[in-house]
Amino acid sequence: MAACDSPGMSRIPLLRRPDPHGHAKVSFVELFFDLVFVFAVTQLSHTLIGHFAHDGVTLRGAAQTGFLMLAVWWVWIFTSWVTNWLDPERLPVRLCLFAMMLAGLLMSVSLPEAFGERALMFALSFTALQVGRTLFFLWAARGADLALVRNFQRIGAWLSVSAALWIAGALHEDLRVPLWVVALGIEVIGPSAGFFVPGLGRSTTADWNVSGGHLAERCALFVIIALGESLLVTGATFAAAPLTPMSLLAFLVSFAGSLALWWLYFDTTNDFATGRITHSDDPGRLARLAYTYIHLPIVAGIIVNAAADEFVLAHPDGHTDLKTALCLLGGVGLYAVGVGLFKRAVVGHWPWSHGVAVLVLAAAGPFVQAWPPVATSAFACAVLVALAAWERRSRAQCLVPDSATEDSDPSIGP
Template sequence: MAATRQRNWLRVKGSPGGSRVSFLELFFDLVFVFSISQLSHALAAHYTPLGALEAGLMTFAVWWVWIFTAWVTNWLDPEKMPVRGMLVVLMLLGLVLSASIPEAFGDKGLLFAGAYVLMQVGRSLFAVFAMKGVSASNYRNFIRISVWLGVAGVFWIAGGLLEHEARLVAWLIALAIEYAGPASGFFVPGLGKSTTADWDVSGAHIAERSALFVIICLGEAILVAGRTFSELPFSPLTAVVFLTGFVATVGMWWLYFRFGHERAAHRIEHDETPGSIARQAFTYAHIPILAGIIVHAVSVEFMFSHPHEVGDLGIVASVLGGVGLFLAGNLWFKGATSGRPPLSHIGGLVLLILLAFVAPFTEIYVMGMLSTAVLLIVAAWEYRSLSGQAVAHTLH
């Protein structure tokens, strides 16, 4: 009887709803709208090398807790009440995690670490319980994952109890442990390691979930531009900066969704080992994509507040770095899912490097326009290239 009850918690692969993203999963994502907003504001408020490192660490953590949840709901059905309960609890903890971000390296370090560990370890143990007697391979897989997350959790909690520099070191160790897990197959002495064949994911589901997170980040970039524009007196310059930020965000949307996501979803859904593609293309390659959008949102704030600034290498790094990270992530993502990294993206990165040589002598808002132009060039190049390939394939 117990096995039957647990089996009802799993998605039915191949059924009409087996890969559908549920409304509860979309509701769950609302917490991460807040997370992304907090991260971009934290980076803008503490825009120093140390502040960037701290914001980067928290971005890695937020993405990791989200993508692990996306993997779990790939197997567990959010329409089942126990799974719903688990997601609602994770939402509450995620809200605490997000609210702690601005002071994570201050007074709320233990709160941030505690919420994070409860989310990671609690969700993984729930999956162990749900898989017991139902899927032997996934049961062992989640036991291994729980061990890795538990070991990392010791460093997260220890970091929350330590002072600033020691906290940063402890949390970097914790994050390194967690990120090494999938690459090592979550090897545990006596339990062996997982293989990509064990990760029988629904490609359509994991692709759609990742795309929705990209939408969250793009939405934050739109909100930053709109909110800042509304708070400033209208002028031709603010209008130009607003339009520049908007066009850049649309360019990012186009580059990711027009060809990248569409081909990736098709490839992973029809691949014999979807877990291998999901690990590289969605679990890892999306990190620079998301980081690039967040840095871009910060650069838009700087373009509004320091439009005529010249020679500030930190602000220049945000303007060029946001676009650069985004292109590098898409290069990795598309290369992993198509087998051939797009030449257009490599060309775009070369253009950004060339812009870096003139950046110290160029006003920030002009540099923003030039980096946006790079995005548009890459988008047009890729569109022309892939459209030409499609025509050639049709003729043959």
């Protein structure tokens, strides 16, 4: 995360040339790289389903899955920052991304047993991605301006410390959880701390002069990946289930819920946020907060909701058990909070419609266990649809562009 508009940068063959419009093109090789994370997202939802199906609703299972979600997201978002500066049309950059795809596949394969027998595979593939990508960037940016090199030297120092803890945790089962919590904590805190290293100083968001439109598009595409996995779970579970009126109804409700999730993000928020970061005087600050940190609950909400869809499609009638209720109401609630925080970051105020939606979901919690799962799913879907409709109707008031970007931001009219 460093400056990319210095005069010397265009002479470095492996770095992108600064885009005058602030929106560098997303390349096909970046999209190809993202396919690995389709599998990773599927593994995460199946890991959550497996924990709840075999162990019941436990804090341990939910915490482990949430931890792995954060780790997977952190690999992907750091790579998206790096490809904001590297030119993916150059052969060495492509080869690096292909090598990272292999490491990403190994990491994804290990996810269900990451805290068990495949801990070392997970730790080695994860650290190879994080440290290897940083070392490659330092090689690719040789001869670039000092601010760029210094920034990635700081990042490399932080990731090297966390890598040692990841591997130590994989080798020592009794210490695995505390060591891994500290390791991931180091990586998550790093951007907020400016990757401070004694002797190398601290990075500032002014140094992270990213192509805002590129990063916004990359994050939107990851949301599409998560939604696609949700549809995949819905279709596969429905195909394997007996065809009954209740299973058909559950399928239709799940599909409608996926549409509402898409609508809430892409119809009311994404275009405006892209315009805001593209024309921001400090795109690095907005990229760090709105896209690096706040997109995690958005993606996590979709993954949890995908697990809920599988539970409902497998048993659409009867009573809503605890795991189904938590995934249905919790997944939608987490998504609503994430999108609300995203709007807060790019607009400057919290959309109170999202707070109302979360309160409605929470208020229904004590009652849904008496409902059939398909009815609980329909209720959560109805809350999403109502929220999306509310936001579409009121977005002209909620998303008011400031005077500095009034002429260049996308339209937000009704």
